[in-house]
Amino acid sequence: MPHGTKAYLATSNGNGAFTPSMYYAPNLLGGSIAYDVNLSQSTCSCNAALYLINMPAKNAAGNDVAGKAGDYYCDANDVGGSWCGELDIMEAN
Numbered sequence: 275m276p277h278g279t280k281a282y283l284a285t286s287n288g289n290g291a292f293t294p295s296m297y298y299a300p301n302l303l304g305g306s307i308a309y310d311v312n313l314s315q316s317t318c319s320c321n322a323a324l325y326l327i328n329m330p331a332k333n334a335a336g337n338d339v340a341g342k343a344g345d346y347y348c349d350a351n352d353v354g355g356s357w358c359g360e361l362d363i364m365e366a367n
Contacts (some may be wrong), residue, residue, distance in 0.1 A: 277320065280347070282329070294330035294338040294344040299339040311367060325349075331356035 330346030
């Protein structure tokens with residue numbers, strides 16, 4: 275993946291546009307996550323991360339918020355224009 279890109283788990287492609295209902299939210303209660311990572315092409319100062327957030331982003335009233343990029347992204351650092359809880363699984367460089 276090129277620098278600065280994100281990948282989302284989705285139930286549909288949103289017909290070419292981001293929609294609040296397109297994001298996949300697996301039930302991980304009692305389950306596990308397994309993944310393989312190849313960082314051989316990552317360069318210095320690259321942050322390869324895997325983390326869980328609760329999308330779509332919501333405002334204080336509980337309404338969906340598209341955010342700066344229109345993708346309903348949120349995280350613990352308000353990167354996309356909305357805050358939400360974040361669980362970091364991996365941060366590597």
